[in-house]
Amino acid sequence: MRMRRMRRNQPLRDLVRETSLEPGDLIYPLFICPGKGIRNPISSMPGVFNLSVDEAVREAEEAAQLGIGGLLLFGLPETKDEQGTGAWEENGIVQQALRTLKQSPASKKLVLIADVCLCEYTSHGHCGAVTKSGDEFDVDNDPTLELLARTAVSQAKAGADVVAPSDMMDGRVSAIRKALDAAGLKQTPILSYASKFASAFYGPFREAADSAPQFGDRRSYQMDGANLREAMREIDLDIEEGADMILMKPAMPYLDVVRAARERVDVPIGAYQVSGEYSMLHAAFEKGWLDHDRAMLESLLGIRRAGADFIVTYFAKDAAKLLG
Numbered sequence: 001m002r003m004r005r006m007r008r009n010q011p012l013r014d015l016v017r018e019t020s021l022e023p024g025d026l027i028y029p030l031f032i033c034p035g036k037g038i039r040n041p042i043s044s045m046p047g048v049f050n051l052s053v054d055e056a057v058r059e060a061e062e063a064a065q066l067g068i069g070g071l072l073l074f075g076l077p078e079t080k081d082e083q084g085t086g087a088w089e090e091n092g093i094v095q096q097a098l099r100t101l102k103q104s105p106a107s108k109k110l111v112l113i114a115d116v117c118l119c120e121y122t123s124h125g126h127c128g129a130v131t132k133s134g135d136e137f138d139v140d141n142d143p144t145l146e147l148l149a150r151t152a153v154s155q156a157k158a159g160a161d162v163v164a165p166s167d168m169m170d171g172r173v174s175a176i177r178k179a180l181d182a183a184g185l186k187q188t189p190i191l192s193y194a195s196k197f198a199s200a201f202y203g204p205f206r207e208a209a210d211s212a213p214q215f216g217d218r219r220s221y222q223m224d225g226a227n228l229r230e231a232m233r234e235i236d237l238d239i240e241e242g243a244d245m246i247l248m249k250p251a252m253p254y255l256d257v258v259r260a261a262r263e264r265v266d267v268p269i270g271a272y273q274v275s276g277e278y279s280m281l282h283a284a285f286e287k288g289w290l291d292h293d294r295a296m297l298e299s300l301l302g303i304r305r306a307g308a309d310f311i312v313t314y315f316a317k318d319a320a321k322l323l324g
């Protein structure tokens with residue numbers, strides 16, 4: 001046998017290619033901030049910005065034109081408080097963005113996904129309600145569920161096609177499903193961040209979303225990076241509670257977890273190529289150590305090959321331009 005027979009030229013290689021990567025597989029994250037005409041660069045993430053709503057509309061138009069599958073929206077509120085009120089306010093920053101985006105023709109071609117979490121909106125930067133006694137603190141699970149449910153309902157009402165809880169509280173998917181149904185939003189799907197690991201690779205995101213915890217860390221709710229079986233239990237529970245799709249995060253250091261999930265469940269699976277994955281590649285590009293286009297596409301193809309149906313990535317536009 002000579003394996004090289006099938007690698008001889010591009011048409012042959014195209015014919016036997018096992019994994020595809022298309023613009024429609026990609027979801028582009030946007031960080032929405034108050035104001036007008038604002039494009040604030042994130043220093044640790046070249047090419048990524050905090051965008052005011054009008055600028056986000058321009059990004060949406062470009063994304064739609066490139067054939068990108070959808071947008072994932074995060075918000076930077078004007079003010080923060082203990083509870084994270086800005087997450088569910090009628091006129092919250094993401095709600096404003098959703099309403100405006102929905103009026104743009106671009107939204108007909110894009111799935112608008114709203115991240116459901118409190119960490120961008122709480123003064124302490126944790127993903128839920130915090131109770132403190134002395135030096136000890138706890139992110140209080142059950143009171144948080146109601147706040148998350150309120151957030152999801154308000155985002156869906158504002159025009160989110162999909163809500164995506166990323167907080168890792170127990171029971172949030174069923175709480176959100178119940179609240180959506182009760183609000184007459186039975187058709188709004190839930191994309192749950194089912195297995196989200198406590199990762200160092202989120203570092204640059206916290207600059208982008210201004211969501212670094214002011215004390216402690218997130219290891220009491222996000223998962224230990226050592227645990228694949230625990231990730232499978234998280235996924236099973238989220239699906240049981242009514243998740244329509246699941247999202248795994250980070251991607252590259254956890255490709256085995258994506259593969260295991262693919263083999264275990266039949267719901268659509270997304271993987272999030274997180275900020276640190278993007279930033280470290282960019283650092284290598286800047287030094288001229290890696291080829292931008294090839295390394296970017298290879299990093300995305302690897303995630304698809306591991307079993308992800310779609311990929312949330314800051315490379316969405318750059319990759320779509322090459323793939324289109």
Ligand SMILES: [Zn+2]
Nearest residue numbers: 117118119127
């Ligand atoms: Zn959070």
